[in-house]
Amino acid sequence: MSASTKITMATAWLDGCSGCHMSFLDLDERLITLAEKVDIVYSPIVDTKELPEGVDVGILEGAVSNEEDLEKAKLFRSRCKYLISLGDCAVTGNVPTMRNTFDLDEVYDRAFVENVQCQPQRPTEEVPPLLETVRPIHHVVPVDLVVQGCPPSADTIWYVLTELMAGRTPCPTEVTRFGA
């Protein structure tokens, strides 16, 4: 099969622990089968620096917590034909939302002042500013499919991808749930 006929796929992690990507790598030998049909054109696990236009499937892990997450979610939505929220952080906000019950100043001070011994100070550059509220991805851009789980198992991810490759709409609730 030539590269041009392959399905293109892009992945990114926003505010998450990377566990969903680890679960993706847990596909193990199935990754080889996947690579025969799918080109991963952008991802933390490949070297491309820019998300190309017109990607077939975009997969986002993690919640939307800072300005960079928000931009990336919007970019994925605009450049991916089919967008998947992968894992509880992307679908519900999950653990990152636990800071939502605190004032943003308290969160910054806790991370960059209270628990720091050397030069405690808030970042003014390089680190993207936090948003007031952590939100799931579908609360900032429309999403085509949600896949729950913390993380979704490799079998769940394989089920979703193979169903999509077969031209069917997967039903993730049959194989996973919140907190799975």
Next chain:
Amino acid sequence: MPRYPAPPNAPAKVRVVTLRIDGQDIGAREDESVLDVAAEHDIRIPTLCYLDGLSTWGGCRMCMVEIAGSPKLLPACSTQVAEGMEITTNSDKLKNYRRMILELLFAERNHVCSVCVSNGHCDLQDLAVECGMDFVRVPYRNAPYEIDSSHDLFRVDHNRCVLCTRCVRVCDEIEGAHTWDIMGRGVECQVITDLNTPWGESDSCTGCGKCVQVCPTGALVKKGTAAGEMEKRDDFLPYLTQMRGNR
């Protein structure tokens, strides 16, 4: 008057009524609830606040059904069957409302399933799966709720509470202590021990743990449990109720 209405005592002679549930012809005692009759015929109606062995509360609205001729949806747990009833338990309208109820429950407080001690053993989680609630469309409230760890054995985490009042009912009706009650309105509503004193300082709590066992979520839990470790047993209830002969 009891605080929560006790199930009506069965009269000496009970008539049998005929009705239809989801197109199935059914005969039932007239003193039974729609939920009981449906269960006897293996027709599943989702429930959350209802628990066999406790009085009926009818607060969660998960068991709402359509009854022909009634403009309102009615809770199956607290609606008695009647002659000629035509009941629908699983229409698109009902599915939509059940999903919405679950979304509102998940959005109101902070149910972070992945780190909850009841992960994998939670009625709310199971209902989300059963009713196909795969994501919450409304904004999350993100309001802080307290966690009271003052009791030697147990903990109450109001972030996970769905206000089903199972703890209130089991403590009052089965244990006879009435340590638990409800305080406040709307989003301020919460379960309290005694007159809103910390659980550990409660004079009336016997430490029996029945409230923990009947709690459907990770709101009332045993201390010392990590994520996913809190498994509950509420199967003692119908047995206790039966052995006491509904006294």
